[in-house]
Amino acid sequence: MTAEGERESSVRVRAFVPGPVTGFFSVHRHRDPEKAGSRGAGLSLTDGVTVALEPADSIEVVLDGDPVEMESVVRTLDSLGVEARATVKSSVPVSAGFGVSGGAALGAALVANRQFGLAHTETELVGVAHAAEVEAGTGLGDVVAQAHGGVPLRLDPGVPPAGRLDSIPVRPTRIEYVSFGGRSTGEIIGGTVDTLTAAGEHALGALRERPTLTRLLALSRTFAREADLLTATAETAIDAVDEAGGEAAMAMLGDTVVALGEGLSMAGYDPVVCEIDPAGARLV
Amino acid sequence: MTAEGERESSVRVRAFVPGPVTGFFSVHRHRDPEKAGSRGAGLSLTDGVTVALEPADSIEVVLDGDPVEMESVVRTLDSLGVEARATVKSSVPVSAGFGVSGGAALGAALVANRQFGLAHTETELVGVAHAAEVEAGTGLGDVVAQAHGGVPLRLDPGVPPAGRLDSIPVRPTRIEYVSFGGRSTGEIIGGTVDTLTAAGEHALGALRERPTLTRLLALSRTFAREADLLTATAETAIDAVDEAGGEAAMAMLGDTVVALGEGLSMAGYDPVVCEIDPAGARLV
Numbered sequence: 001m002t003a004e005g006e007r008e009s010s011v012r013v014r015a016f017v018p019g020p021v022t023g024f025f026s027v028h029r030h031r032d033p034e035k036a037g038s039r040g041a042g043l044s045l046t047d048g049v050t051v052a053l054e055p056a057d058s059i060e061v062v063l064d065g066d067p068v069e070m071e072s073v074v075r076t077l078d079s080l081g082v083e084a085r086a087t088v089k090s091s092v093p094v095s096a097g098f099g100v101s102g103g104a105a106l107g108a109a110l111v112a113n114r115q116f117g118l119a120h121t122e123t124e125l126v127g128v129a130h131a132a133e134v135e136a137g138t139g140l141g142d143v144v145a146q147a148h149g150g151v152p153l154r155l156d157p158g159v160p161p162a163g164r165l166d167s168i169p170v171r172p173t174r175i176e177y178v179s180f181g182g183r184s185t186g187e188i189i190g191g192t193v194d195t196l197t198a199a200g201e202h203a204l205g206a207l208r209e210r211p212t213l214t215r216l217l218a219l220s221r222t223f224a225r226e227a228d229l230l231t232a233t234a235e236t237a238i239d240a241v242d243e244a245g246g247e248a249a250m251a252m253l254g255d256t257v258v259a260l261g262e263g264l265s266m267a268g269y270d271p272v273v274c275e276i277d278p279a280g281a282r283l284v
Numbered sequence: 285m286t287a288e289g290e291r292e293s294s295v296r297v298r299a300f301v302p303g304p305v306t307g308f309f310s311v312h313r314h315r316d317p318e319k320a321g322s323r324g325a326g327l328s329l330t331d332g333v334t335v336a337l338e339p340a341d342s343i344e345v346v347l348d349g350d351p352v353e354m355e356s357v358v359r360t361l362d363s364l365g366v367e368a369r370a371t372v373k374s375s376v377p378v379s380a381g382f383g384v385s386g387g388a389a390l391g392a393a394l395v396a397n398r399q400f401g402l403a404h405t406e407t408e409l410v411g412v413a414h415a416a417e418v419e420a421g422t423g424l425g426d427v428v429a430q431a432h433g434g435v436p437l438r439l440d441p442g443v444p445p446a447g448r449l450d451s452i453p454v455r456p457t458r459i460e461y462v463s464f465g466g467r468s469t470g471e472i473i474g475g476t477v478d479t480l481t482a483a484g485e486h487a488l489g490a491l492r493e494r495p496t497l498t499r500l501l502a503l504s505r506t507f508a509r510e511a512d513l514l515t516a517t518a519e520t521a522i523d524a525v526d527e528a529g530g531e532a533a534m535a536m537l538g539d540t541v542v543a544l545g546e547g548l549s550m551a552g553y554d555p556v557v558c559e560i561d562p563a564g565a566r567l568v
């Protein structure tokens with residue numbers, strides 16, 4: 001397979017990884033990082049991150065032009081045995097609940113696989129990026145959701161097949177979002193999560209009884225209140241969308257509100273507009 | 285949830301289901317149709333079928349303008365408790381290895397779910413369509429592959445999560461195909477399949493050792509010979525693509541040849557051109 005290996009390693013590729021919006025989740029710790037993670041549900045957006053790699057003497061990450069420490073990417077490339085500079089460009093705000101660290105890790109894994117001729121399967125790459133994200137402490141379920149796209153239901157923590165995944169089939173759907181600022185995922189998921197986890201488990205059970213998109217948003221609103229994660233700015237925006245006849249929820253974990261259709265526009269906000277991404281993380 | 289149910293059932297939607305090209309497969313019978321099926325690998329194409337439904341007094345199927353008997357669709361809609369006329373339009377040739385019967389069944393399930401407010405998950409709908417296809421005897425693994433898109437590796441027979449699925453991550457890839465005529469899937473998968481299954485199992489094992497797209501094509505060529513399914517016209521085309529420096533294989537089960545990139549054009553054929561579909565079956 002030498003000819004094939006050479007041909008495959010000579011190409012330069014990029015990956016696109018959708019921004020995952022988590023509506024609700026529960027935390028499940030496990031000593032095996034591929035089995036640790038979260039259960040929950042959310043949306044994958046056509047806004048997200050793109051990742052490119054070029055060979056380098058050490059692993060480096062450049063995010064929107066600036067060198068950054070991004071442990072999820074460093075761990076991913078290290079696991080794959082690749083030394084490269086990762087150039088990450090984000091069309092979503094950083095630390096605002098849009099899974100930039102997980103997306104960068106998964107994108108780096110996909111690009112490394114193709115560009116360096118590693119010949120791993122998708123599930124293997126998702127496993128590497130998920131474990132890197134969990135060990136970095138920056139996320140618990142984003143990578144699995146981002147790989148799938150659409151409206152993922154994460155029925156078990158961790159990576160498939162043990163971490164069972166399902167989804168709500170939806171039409172192409174306009175999504176609007178506004179971000180009021182950042183939050184540290186690590187601080188929240190590293191702390192006491194009993195209340196949050198109970199609320200997340202309840203929401204997932206209720207969604208599975210009748211899995212639809214509008215119900216996902218409604219259960220996400222309840223979760224944000226029960227888990228005591230709802231910010232005042234997000235609450236104001238969600239209430240305004242509700243009064244305008246729309247459906248909105250807070251993106252976990254950011255001070256960010258996401259609405260279906262024209263919900264935020266109708267409520268007088270000036271949102272970013274995108275769609276639900278149907279395909280999940282992919283080479284482009 | 286009355287308001288939501290009403291809103292969801294009032295819309296008219298269509299589904300697109302990619303045409304799956306199976307490169308190799310093995311047959312696994314089981315009395316539970318959700319566990320019966322095939323293992324194997326192939327491609328999902330941006331050519332395929334679209335499906336729409338309208339309420340009717342009985343279940344009917346219209347394929348490219350003509351009323352047809354299509355048991356996979358009838359069984360799917362019957363399982364879901366929906367009486368409707370399914371209008372199927374195919375951009376791939378029928379009975380040529382492009383999974384029209386499975387695609388129509390899965391498309392009908394996706395549309396019925398949304399248009400009739402059934403609120404099933406993707407996995408549930410794939411299970412219904414797969415079982416219908418298996419019971420109709422028209423296919424064994426198309427539905428699962430079509431739901432996933434991309435380059436699926438079907439590691440176990442049947443529907444996920446028990447029927448484990450993985451995939452080879454690929455860039456957007458031009459695909460060419462020519463179809464020389466039809467074959468009956470039912471006749472082949474209903475007969476003696478020991479040789480075929482041994483060849484398919486061997487190919488899957490070899491692909492998992494190094495899962496790449498070019499290797500998938502090479503192993504598919506070997507499978508077609510070993511399983512004694514290679515037609516003379518397909519062999520001629522595959523050899524011509526090989527001599528032109530391209531990669532081609534036969535689509536199971538049709539007298540059809542599929543090539544990467546410009547393989548068939550380079551060999552002097554006048555192929556249909558499409559791409560690998562990255563997203564899988566979806567509402568549009």
